[in-house]
Amino acid sequence: MRDIVLTLIIFGSIPFIFKRPLIGLLMWVWISIMNPHRLAYGFAFSMPFAQVIAICTLLSLLIHARKLHAVPFNAATFALFGFSLWICISPLFPVTGVERYELLMQALKMLLMVLVTFLVVGTRDDIEKLIWVLVGSVAFYGVKGGVFVIMTAGSYRVWGPAGSFIEENNALAIALLCAIPLLNYLRSQAGRIWLRYALLVSMVLCFLSALGSYSRGALIAMFAMGTYFWMKSRHKLLVGVIVLASLPLAFTFMPDRWVERMSTIQTYDEDRSAQGRINAWWNAWNLARDRFPIGGGFNIYKSEVFARYSPIPEYVHAAHSIYFQVLGEHGFGGLALYLLIFGSGWWYGGRVIRRSRGRPDLAWAAELGAMIQVSLIAFGVGGAFLSLTYYDFPYYVVAIAAVLATVVEKNLARSALRADSVGSTTLPAQAVAHQPEVRLSGSGR
Numbered sequence: 001m002r003d004i005v006l007t008l009i010i011f012g013s014i015p016f017i018f019k020r021p022l023i024g025l026l027m028w029v030w031i032s033i034m035n036p037h038r039l040a041y042g043f044a045f046s047m048p049f050a051q052v053i054a055i056c057t058l059l060s061l062l063i064h065a066r067k068l069h070a071v072p073f074n075a076a077t078f079a080l081f082g083f084s085l086w087i088c089i090s091p092l093f094p095v096t097g098v099e100r101y102e103l104l105m106q107a108l109k110m111l112l113m114v115l116v117t118f119l120v121v122g123t124r125d126d127i128e129k130l131i132w133v134l135v136g137s138v139a140f141y142g143v144k145g146g147v148f149v150i151m152t153a154g155s156y157r158v159w160g161p162a163g164s165f166i167e168e169n170n171a172l173a174i175a176l177l178c179a180i181p182l183l184n185y186l187r188s189q190a191g192r193i194w195l196r197y198a199l200l201v202s203m204v205l206c207f208l209s210a211l212g213s214y215s216r217g218a219l220i221a222m223f224a225m226g227t228y229f230w231m232k233s234r235h236k237l238l239v240g241v242i243v244l245a246s247l248p249l250a251f252t253f254m255p256d257r258w259v260e261r262m263s264t265i266q267t268y269d270e271d272r273s274a275q276g277r278i279n280a281w282w283n284a285w286n287l288a289r290d291r292f293p294i295g296g297g298f299n300i301y302k303s304e305v306f307a308r309y310s311p312i313p314e315y316v317h318a319a320h321s322i323y324f325q326v327l328g329e330h331g332f333g334g335l336a337l338y339l340l341i342f343g344s345g346w347w348y349g350g351r352v353i354r355r356s357r358g359r360p361d362l363a364w365a366a367e368l369g370a371m372i373q374v375s376l377i378a379f380g381v382g383g384a385f386l387s388l389t390y391y392d393f394p395y396y397v398v399a400i401a402a403v404l405a406t407v408v409e410k411n412l413a414r415s416a417l418r419a420d421s422v423g424s425t426t427l428p429a430q431a432v433a434h435q436p437e438v439r440l441s442g443s444g445r
Contacts, residue, residue, distance in 0.1 A: 003044035006036055010049050017056045021064055022120040024057030026133045028113050032392050034137030038161040054113065061119060069122040075344035076402035077118060080395070083337040084111045090330050095287065095296030095305060103298040107390045114392070117399040124364070124407060127400055128189070131182050134396055138179040139202050141172060146205025149212035154254040158212040165391045173210040173218035174382035177225065178393055180206050181374035188367055211254060214261050217385035224381040225374055276317035277385070283310035284319055284328030288335075295331030322383035329389075338389070342376055345398030348405040349373040355408050365408050372401045 010027070017024035030036070031050045038045065061068065071077055087107055091099045121130055145158035160172035180203050187199035210218050280301075286309040287296050296305065307313040319325035326338045352369030356362035379394040388394075 002040040003042040006040055006044050006049075007047070010053065013053075014056050017053070018060050018063065021057055021060040021068070021116075022126060022129070024053060024060050025113065025116055025120050026129060027053045028057060029130065029133050029392070029396065030137055032110070032113075033134060034140060035161045035164040038163050054109065057113075057116065061116070068119045071115070071118045072402065072406055074402055074405075075340065076348065076398055077115070079337055079340035079344055080111060080115055080398075083334065083341060084108060084115075086334050086337055087330050090294045090297045090334070093291075093294060093297070094299055095291060096299050096302050098299055099297050100299045110390055110392050110395070114395045114399055117396065118403065121399070121403050122407070127368075127404060127407070128186075130396065130400060131186060134393065135179040135182045135186070138166075138175050138393065139183060139206055141166070142176045142179065142206030142209045143202055145172070145176075145209030145212060146207070149208045154212050154258055156212075157214045158209050165388065168386075169213040170215040170217055170386055171388055171391070173213035173215035174221060174379065174386060174388065175391070175393055176206045176210045176213075177218060177221050177378035177382060178375045178397070181225075181371040181378070182397075185368050185371040189364055211258075214258055215382075216262060217382050219262055220385075221378045221382035224377050228374055228377050275312075276315045277320045279306075279310050279312045279315040280317040280319050281321060281324045284324040286310070288327045288331050291331060293331045293333040295327065295329050295334060298329055300328050318387050320385055320387050322379075322386065322389045325387050325389045341398055342380060342394065345394075345401040346373055346376050348398075348401040349376070352401070352405050352408050355405075355412060359412075362408060362411060365404060365411075368404060369401070372397055372404070 010031070013023065013027050017027065028050065031053060037047055037049055087104065091101060091104050117130070121127060141160055148156070148158060157169045158172065159169050160166035160175070166172040166175045183199055183203050183206070187196050187203070190196045190199060210222070283306055284300075287300060287305065290309070301316065301318055303313070303316050306316045319328055322338075323335065327335045330338075349369040349372040352372075353366050356366035356369070375397050376394065379388075379397075383394075
């Protein structure tokens with residue numbers, strides 16, 4: 001039954017996609033982030049729904065080419081285009097002699113659809129539609145996982161959908177932490193009180209789900225998010241109390257096995273998993289230095305590569321770090337572009353906050369800019385311990401930040417234009433009123 005319903009929804013959306021390309025992007029985000037087909041048990045589980053939606057969306061772009069937004073040439077688009085081109089170089093010179101081009105194609109498809117965002121998203125309404133689909137796709141698993149944590153008192157780990165980027169417990173936790181700030185933005189803008197409370201409950205359940213993942217990286221990311229909230233908050237005492245109270249409550253609620261695992265953060269040097277990651281990081285560093293500046297390609301996690309570049313050759317391990325994954329696969333050039341992508345997202349978030357200051361009509365934009373920064377903190381810190389380089393979610397956050405900055409600038413420009421037009425119509429009348437009286441010669445006195 002699930003298979004039939006899902007298939008009808010996806011294929012039923014195609015006429016609407018051809019009518020409006022934005023719907024195609026939203027459908028793509030839903031399928032690629034949530035992976036609803038992985039919740040089916042029949043033919044839909046392996047159906048290429050994402051490919052169908054992508055093709056229809058690209059065709060719709062051609063049909064509506066004159067109505068699309070112009071792609072802005074800014075730091076975000078430059079970095080995204082540059083990174084897309086750069087990751088095509090290292091596979092041409094693989095360190096192992098054999099490349100996995102299917103991984104390259106997956107990354108390029110993801111980046112292409114992120115760039116489509118700039119063509120079809122151009123207003124506050126468009127941005128908020130994208131945010132709803134983006135965070136809703138992740139929060140579905142957060143709410144489900146949070147209820148599971150409560151029912152089992154945290155005795156079992158929470159996992160993501162099978163066959164997806166966030167299947168692993170650690171990856172799901174970081175995705176949830178990235179979504180929580182944007183859920184908070186939607187809560188702050190919700191007009192109905194029941195919706196605000198529903199979103200607040202969703203945030204709490206997502207937080208519990210992240211705890212229930214038993215992810216040590218997620219715990220570190222929570223600390224980073226809490227610290228940023230405290231630094232930027234106008235109510236530092238209240239926020240500080242909430243943040244400091246959250247940790248004891250978590251340790252009290254969660255079982256002993258969770259506490260024991262979190263405690264291993266202090267003894268990482270005795271943990272085999274942590275040592276394997278550090279060994280993989282050295283492998284990526286030495287590989288990038290040897291093959292400057294392009295790296296070794298997508299197929300570097302092989303025994304022959306570790307035998308050549310890692311301190312402990314027998315510890316063949318995935319990078320488990322977005323930074324070292326990019327460094328090993330695409331070298332220092334790829335890492336520079338990758339950091340520019342997310343650095344630009346952070347910068348645009350800050351720019352929106354600054355440009356919206358003192359403008360009640362842009363208070364929503366300032367709130368969103370701040371939540372974008374918090375979301376990127378969660379990914380930047382948590383991703384340091386996970387191989388999530390090609391996970392869609394944070395790239396869309398960067399695209400939203402860049403589009404948001406453009407929307408704010410357009411609003412400010414319109415306000416300035418209205419002010420100028422009002423001034424130009426009132427100045428002549430004022431000038432006449434203040435002109436001295438002029439008498440014609442010969443007139444009576």
